Amino acid sequence: MWQIVGQDNAVSLLERSLDKKALAHAYLLVGPPHVGKMTLALDLAKAMNCDATAVPCGECTSCLRIASGKHADVQIIGLAGDGDPAEARSQTEIGIDRIRDMQHSACLPPFEGRYKVFIMEGAELLSNEAANCLLKTLEEPQENVVFLLLTSREELLPATIISRCQRLELFPLAVGAAETVLSSRWAVEKEKARLLARLCHGCLGWALLAAPDDVWLKERSERISQMLGVIDAAGYGGRLEYAARLASQYGKDKRAVQDVLDFWLDWWHDMLLVKIGCAEAVTNVDLSSILEQRAEDYSLAEIKGFITAVQSAGRQLKQNANPQLVFEVLMLAIPGRGV
Numbered sequence: 001m002w003q004i005v006g007q008d009n010a011v012s013l014l015e016r017s018l019d020k021k022a023l024a025h026a027y028l029l030v031g032p033p034h035v036g037k038m039t040l041a042l043d044l045a046k047a048m049n050c051d052a053t054a055v056p057c058g059e060c061t062s063c064l065r066i067a068s069g070k071h072a073d074v075q076i077i078g079l080a081g082d083g084d085p086a087e088a089r090s091q092t093e094i095g096i097d098r099i100r101d102m103q104h105s106a107c108l109p110p111f112e113g114r115y116k117v118f119i120m121e122g123a124e125l126l127s128n129e130a131a132n133c134l135l136k137t138l139e140e141p142q143e144n145v146v147f148l149l150l151t152s153r154e155e156l157l158p159a160t161i162i163s164r165c166q167r168l169e170l171f172p173l174a175v176g177a178a179e180t181v182l183s184s185r186w187a188v189e190k191e192k193a194r195l196l197a198r199l200c201h202g203c204l205g206w207a208l209l210a211a212p213d214d215v216w217l218k219e220r221s222e223r224i225s226q227m228l229g230v231i232d233a234a235g236y237g238g239r240l241e242y243a244a245r246l247a248s249q250y251g252k253d254k255r256a257v258q259d260v261l262d263f264w265l266d267w268w269h270d271m272l273l274v275k276i277g278c279a280e281a282v283t284n285v286d287l288s289s290i291l292e293q294r295a296e297d298y299s300l301a302e303i304k305g306f307i308t309a310v311q312s313a314g315r316q317l318k319q320n321a322n323p324q325l326v327f328e329v330l331m332l333a334i335p336g337r338g339v
C-alpha cells in the first residue's frame with residue numbers, strides 16, 4: 001500500500017509506469033515543505049524493489065528494509081552529511097563530493113534489490129559544480145538506476161536538470177481530508193486533528209511532526225502574544241525594536257523568521273475571513289472569539305492592506321533585500337487600532 005496520502009495523479013502515473021515497466025530514469029518531485037515528497041519517493045523505491053504482486057506491499061523484507069533506511073540499494077542524499085544534524089546545519093549546499101560518491105555507487109549493479117534508487121532531498125541546494133556533475137549522470141541513464149530529485153524551490157534548479165527529469169507535482173491536501181486522515185490513520189485526538197489540519201495548510205508532514213507533543217502549541221501562543229504585544233504597543237519604539245530583533249534572527253535562521261511571517265499572514269488572513277463572514281474557514285480555529293474581537297478594530301481595507309504588506313515583505317526577503325529595512329517597513333504598515 002502506498003503510504004502517501006492524496007496525490008492521486010502522481011501515484012496513478014507511477015503505477016502505470018511500474019505496470020508497463022516504463023519508469024523514467026529520473027523524477028523531479030516538486031511541492032511545498034512537508035507535503036509528502038519523501039514519503040512518495042520511499043513508496044516508489046519500495047514499489048520498484050518489492051517482492052509482492054501488489055506493490056509496494058510495505059511488509060516484505062525489501063519494503064521493511066527501505067522503510068528503516070537499511071536497504072543497500074536505496075540511498076538518500078541531502079545536506080545531512082552522514083546523519084549528523086550538526087554537520088547538516090553547518091552546510092548550505094550539496095557539494096560535488098557527494099555527487100561523485102553517488103556516481104561511483106550508481107555504476108555498481110544493485111546489491112540486494114532490482115533497482116538502485118538515489119533520493120536527493122533539497123535538490124535546489126546542489127552547488128553549481130555538483131549540479132553540472134549530476135547533469136552528466138542524468139544524460140547517460142543506466143539500466144536499473146533511478147534518481148528521485150525532491151525540491152520545494154524548483155525555480156532554483158538549473159533548467160538543464162529539470163528537462164532531464166519527469167516532473168511530478170505534489171499538492172497540499174484539503175483541510176477535511178487532512179483532518180480525517182489524522183484521526184483515522186494516526187489516531188490524533190479530534191480537537192487536535194481539527195486544529196493541526198488547518199495549521200499545516202495541507203502539508204500533512206508538518207502535522208505529523210507536531211502531533212506527538214505540544215511544543216508547537218507553546219511556540220504558537222508565544223508568537224501570538226508577541227504579535228499582539230507589538231500591535232498594541234503605543235508609539236513606534238516597540239515595533240522598530242521588534243523589527244531589529246527579526247532582522248538579527250533572520251541572519252541566523254531564515255526559516256524560523258519565515259515561519260513568523262507565515263504566522264502573521266495566517267492571523268491577518270483569518271481576520272479578513274471573519275470580517276467577510278467566513279469565520280468557519282479560519283486557520284486558528286481555536287481562537288475564533290479573539291479573532292472576531294480583534295477584527296472589529298480594523299476596516300476591511302486596512303486588513304487587506306496589511307496582508308499585502310506581509311506578502312510583499314516575504315517576496316523582498318527572497319530577493320535578498322535588506323532584512324532590517326523590510327521588517328521596519330512592515331512594522332510601520334501595521335494599521336492603528338480602533339477604526
Ligand SMILES: [Zn+2]
Pocket residue numbers: 046049050051052056057058059060061062063064
Ligand atoms: Zn514489499
